[in-house]
Amino acid sequence: MKTKEICLRGLMIALVTVSTMVLQIPVSATNGYIHLGDSMILLISVFFGWRYGMVAGGVGAALADLLSGYAHWAPFTLIIKGVMGLLVGKIAHYTPAEKHFFGLRNLAGSVVGIVWMIIGYYFGGAVLQKSFTVALTSIPENLVQGGAGFVIFLVVGYAFYKAKIYKYVSAK
Structure with a gap:
């Protein structure tokens, strides 16, 4: 791995961590x-690809959980957000040569990533709460979170x- 890649991944992990921590609205459900x-x-998954999205998403979001007092969610978040970045990056297709952001693959990849996040946190909540029924209450809040992130x-x-x-940010 080149020094540039290590620096970019570190910056992206920090970006996800900080953006996750800067505004937090607690949800009791x-x-x-x-x-x-x-x-x-x-954004990272679309512009930089699945490798960057997977690492920044998983590690950055898990760090935010650890630093915010939600350590019980960190192992789930590491996997859920890592796979989210992987899915979005694998489905999305963005290249500077095309200069095309609003393509079907970018939008579909983002929606698939958000749906995965909602499903992942449903199952994570079911494990933590020891109830699939109680975990259903997480779906509306995760829909709001995913929708806001998408917008x-x-x-x-x-x-x-x-x-x-x-021209300046793509690492693909």
Whole structure:
């Protein structure tokens, strides 16, 4: 691994961690919180690919859980957000040569990633709460979290597209 890749991964992990921690809205049904970190996982996965999305999503979000007092969620978050970044990055297709952000694959990949996140936290909640029925209460809050992350992803992604930022940020 090159020094540039190590630095980029570290910065992306920090970006996910900070964006997850900067605004946290506690949710009693999930014993978790709604945050902005998902939008960064989506952006990183689309612009930089699955390897960056998987590492930044999993490690960054798990670190945020650890640092925010939600250590009981950290192992689940590591896997759920890591797989989220993997799925989005594998499905999405963005290259600077195409200069195309709002493609079907980018949008579909993001939706698949969010759906995975909701399903993953449902099963994680079922394990922690020892009840699949009680874990159902997490779905609405995770829908809100995923929806907000998707909207922020679209807004920031469009700004990146209009500013031609893809010339400078793409690592693919």
